[in-house]
Amino acid sequence: MTVALETFGLGKSYGRGARAVAALGALDLSIPKGLVYGVLGPNGAGKSTLLRLALGLVRPSRGGVRLLGESQIDARVLRRVGAMIEAPSLYPFLTARQTMRTFAHLSGLDDPAREEAVLERVGLAGAADRKARTYSMGMRQRLALGAALLTRPELLILDEPTNGLDPAGIHEMRTLVRTLVDREGVTIILSSHLLDEVQKVCDRVAILNHGQLVAEGRVSDLVSGQGGLFIRATPLAKAAAIIGGRGRPEGDGIVVTIKEDEVPALIHELAAAGIDIFEARWMTQSLERVFMSTMGDGP
């Protein structure tokens, strides 16, 4: 079984009749094991609904979901999953250590050493005896992540895991996510608004909009072939005439939309025409640009 999460025509609507609001359309998605999978989309796109449906927190209006090969979403399969959905949900009156104990009880886990190790791993060992209500947002995020990691999950579902984290925390989170996947074989599904982070950490992504899947694939595939060549040259007007409709001005240069293997020929052509080239730089397409163009708001 190589699929972590599969959905079949999965849909969710809230309300009834004419007032029904579709949070998720008929979604067909297959998320393979062994990678970091990003779920992207603007607010209200259906990301959290998808994750809640996957965890059995809400019931589908249509279609179905299979989690780690199981279509019956119960504690038997959920204990193989760690999850952190939306804002960290913690008991304000419990310390981090007591929070771990509570979730260990709930999961049928009796391994105090594991609880300590997890607190150490998420950087809360020094604050383990402080009550959660005194924690900053970043610390709460770490504690919720620790609770999700407690049972050594095969699959980790993280909804906006970098919310509230400072840049160092975001870097740590990215490192942790990659370590879990690359060294420990955990599969991670995460949703995030930080597209730059998603591009850095995810192997595949799905982009949702208005509850529909609008793009899906490997991050490298989505951003490749959509790059451009930035050229700064003199005289620029002459260069622009040679480049023609393939180029558009940007700053003090021109961005040329061509394939990467056509670049040497263009450089030769410009040089042969007596143009001085000061800079020729291949610009990789960012996931953010892909996202914005997919949303219909891009360049």
Add this chain to the structure above:
Amino acid sequence: MIANALGAELYKLSRNTWSLFWAFGFMPVFALASGLLEQAYTHFTAGDLIPYASPLWESFSGFATFSVSIFQICGIAGAAIIFAGEYRWETWRAMLTRNDRLPVMLAKLLTFALAITVSLVLCALARFIVGLVDAALTHDASWPRADAGGIALGHLLAFTATFMQMMVTASFVMLVSVITRTMTAGIVATLLVLFACEIASIRGNAGGDPIWVLFPNIAAEGIRQAGRATMGDPDTLLSAFAMPGAAALVMWFVLLTTAALTLFLRQDLSRE
């Protein structure tokens, strides 16, 4: 699964110290403190109007501490913390990825049952201590006319009555909490309903029509009065209501719990 959930609930409640005290610890302390103050005032200031003490009747009355709506407020708050806490702290989404809904809710019910049992026993013990202090002050004590078995059965019936009454209350809190997803509604709505029941059932305290046992307060009072009769008190108008009262309390508990569980099992936790 239910053992895991119960372990987690008990652990969580035991660490929620202030809530635990006000919900389940305050009434025993209040029963002890108010009883001792009353005895001291009566003995040293007002004079002993009743020149003897009744420790076992005191402990019997201790089991009835939660019988009136205003005194149930602590237990209602405790039930709201247990049943509505996950909505308030938005922790369902963390809990229900570790355990199933049914065992989690049943564990909450068991946790409340255990906590209220301890609280009731402590209330009875507190009142027994008050009775002993009274005996020491008045140098005299009276004892129920029943034998040890009758006294034990009487206490058991008093405990059972209040325990069942509180379980009905808790199941109502559970239902309101699930429907409204708020702790405040669980407390306020329950208190208002109990108060309304007491007002509406005043005439039921005089006995008569068995229809009154549909009111949980009358049903529980019937069982308590059967306990009093077992301990030798002849003044028990409602003791004939004991069996139908017990049946009524069980019926209410089953109905309310089933409704709450059915709703909860089907509930979308898109928000808590």
